[in-house]
Amino acid sequence: MTYCVALKVRDGLVLTSDSRTNAGVDHIASFRKLHVLEIPGERVIFIQSAGNLATTQSVISLLQHQIKSSERHALNVPTLFDVAELVGKTIREVIQRDSYQNQGPNQGVDFSCNMLVSGQIKGDEPRLYHVYPQGNFIEACEDTPYFQIGESKYGKPILDRVVTFSTGLDKALQCALISMDSTLRSNLSVGMPLDLITYEEGLLENPGIRRVDETTEPFMKLRSAWSEGIRALFDSIPLYMKGE
Amino acid sequence: MTYCVALKVRDGLVLTSDSRTNAGVDHIASFRKLHVLEIPGERVIFIQSAGNLATTQSVISLLQHQIKSSERHALNVPTLFDVAELVGKTIREVIQRDSYQNQGPNQGVDFSCNMLVSGQIKGDEPRLYHVYPQGNFIEACEDTPYFQIGESKYGKPILDRVVTFSTGLDKALQCALISMDSTLRSNLSVGMPLDLITYEEGLLENPGIRRVDETTEPFMKLRSAWSEGIRALFDSIPLYMKGE
Numbered sequence: 001m002t003y004c005v006a007l008k009v010r011d012g013l014v015l016t017s018d019s020r021t022n023a024g025v026d027h028i029a030s031f032r033k034l035h036v037l038e039i040p041g042e043r044v045i046f047i048q049s050a051g052n053l054a055t056t057q058s059v060i061s062l063l064q065h066q067i068k069s070s071e072r073h074a075l076n077v078p079t080l081f082d083v084a085e086l087v088g089k090t091i092r093e094v095i096q097r098d099s100y101q102n103q104g105p106n107q108g109v110d111f112s113c114n115m116l117v118s119g120q121i122k123g124d125e126p127r128l129y130h131v132y133p134q135g136n137f138i139e140a141c142e143d144t145p146y147f148q149i150g151e152s153k154y155g156k157p158i159l160d161r162v163v164t165f166s167t168g169l170d171k172a173l174q175c176a177l178i179s180m181d182s183t184l185r186s187n188l189s190v191g192m193p194l195d196l197i198t199y200e201e202g203l204l205e206n207p208g209i210r211r212v213d214e215t216t217e218p219f220m221k222l223r224s225a226w227s228e229g230i231r232a233l234f235d236s237i238p239l240y241m242k243g244e
Numbered sequence: 245m246t247y248c249v250a251l252k253v254r255d256g257l258v259l260t261s262d263s264r265t266n267a268g269v270d271h272i273a274s275f276r277k278l279h280v281l282e283i284p285g286e287r288v289i290f291i292q293s294a295g296n297l298a299t300t301q302s303v304i305s306l307l308q309h310q311i312k313s314s315e316r317h318a319l320n321v322p323t324l325f326d327v328a329e330l331v332g333k334t335i336r337e338v339i340q341r342d343s344y345q346n347q348g349p350n351q352g353v354d355f356s357c358n359m360l361v362s363g364q365i366k367g368d369e370p371r372l373y374h375v376y377p378q379g380n381f382i383e384a385c386e387d388t389p390y391f392q393i394g395e396s397k398y399g400k401p402i403l404d405r406v407v408t409f410s411t412g413l414d415k416a417l418q419c420a421l422i423s424m425d426s427t428l429r430s431n432l433s434v435g436m437p438l439d440l441i442t443y444e445e446g447l448l449e450n451p452g453i454r455r456v457d458e459t460t461e462p463f464m465k466l467r468s469a470w471s472e473g474i475r476a477l478f479d480s481i482p483l484y485m486k487g488e
Binding site: 157160171177231237 | 395397398399400401402404405406414415417418419421422426427429430431440456462463465466469470471473474475477478480481482483484485486
């Protein structure tokens with residue numbers, strides 16, 4: 001499995017993805033699940049993916065090929081809405097191709113994938129879309145400033161409790177990392193290293209992907225501060241519901 | 245859906261279940277998912293259920309009928325292991341019966357259910373089993389002192405962070421309730437009222453089921469103390485991973 005979370009707050013975007021891929025428990029490997037397409041100064045597009053690795057790799061490759069060979073591609077369509085549409089169309093094509101080749105009940109394989117498409121194109125604000133395996137998509141808004149794909153449930157409560165549209169970028173990153181930490185602890189199929197992007201509105205280029213693993217001291221400090229903080233908080237709350 | 249959690253700690257058992265049942269979003273209703281069978285002073289058995297409501301109600305009814313009509317039943321088998329086996333056998337029979345009646349691909353209906361069987365029989369310690377839809381089961385131990393069924397992921401991180409076998413009963417109840425609260429907030433298919441049991445080792449009878457809803461002041465105090473505590477903790481932690 002995978003866990004990716006993307007937040008669109010007032011000041012920009014925060015993206016985090018894990019990198020573990022597994023088929024059963026034997027086939028564990030590390031693959032980047034955060035991809036960037038850009039024309040510095042004009043547009044930057046981030047794509048996070050969860051689901052069948054063959055499908056997601058194909059989709060990313062095809063999107064890159066389109067830039068060289070198609071008239072309409074991610075780097076020349078006028079809006080991020082159009083980019084999301086392109087991604088959705090490409091997902092549909094790949095899934096159809098693979099399902100057709102197998103000419104049958106897919107041998108039990110799930111070819112589907114979900115993608116988070118975000119970024120900014122000059123003249124527009126930053127945007128964030130969740131593209132479904134069916135190719136349709138929804139956009140994040142002020143009421144719901146974040147999307148998750150993959151193993152999303154473990155890390156949802158902290159996002160629900162803390163994040164709003166007006167949360168600052170650094171705080172949003174901290175919250176995404178805590179959400180990631182809760183997931184890493186509770187689910188073996190999500191694993192380090194993590195990829196992070198903090199994108200400030202208006203930058204219009206890739207701010208660089210930060211890689212985080214067990215040797216990244218600030219992340220380790222955050223993990224243990226949160227862990228100890230939770231235990232201290234738990235111990236400090238009066239036993240309101242004591243047995244009667 | 246449903247969310248039930250059961251903890252077996254050194255001093256006894258803590259059980260919490262929600263009561264929401266839904267088929268789609270239109271058919272929402274409240275059903276007790278925590279059942280007790282007992283011979284006070286000799287044995288007490290708690291059964292929590294998640295899954296297809298027709299299946300779980302049938303299983304509970306059949307277990308009760310067996311007490312009147314069968315030679316071997318939950319109130320006379322020698323161990324809780326045997327009770328878990330009986331529950332597993334009954335689950336298998338009900339699922340087979342319903343699948344057979346439909347004589348086909350179940351019309352897309354999932355008849356399965358999971359059950360948590362716990363309690364104590366005189367002469368033995370308290371025990372806790374998770375019985376699967378296939379009828380087989382596993383037992384909680386010191387390393388893994390809790391089981392969850394239903395919508396278990398939202399409320400797992402707090403259990404993983406806080407509970408061990410040596411956690412006291414009141415603290416274990418508090419943790420189970422926070423786990424429940426995180427789930428209630430993040431998933432609409434889990435809803436109040438909640439049923440709680442705190443069972444002290446050696447009691448050998450039903451300590452009484454406590455019902456908790458929006459009017460239960462101590463629970464509301466716990467919810468808001470936790471919620472505010474989490475936000476305060478989040479705000480108090482230094483921004484270790486600040487954008488570079």
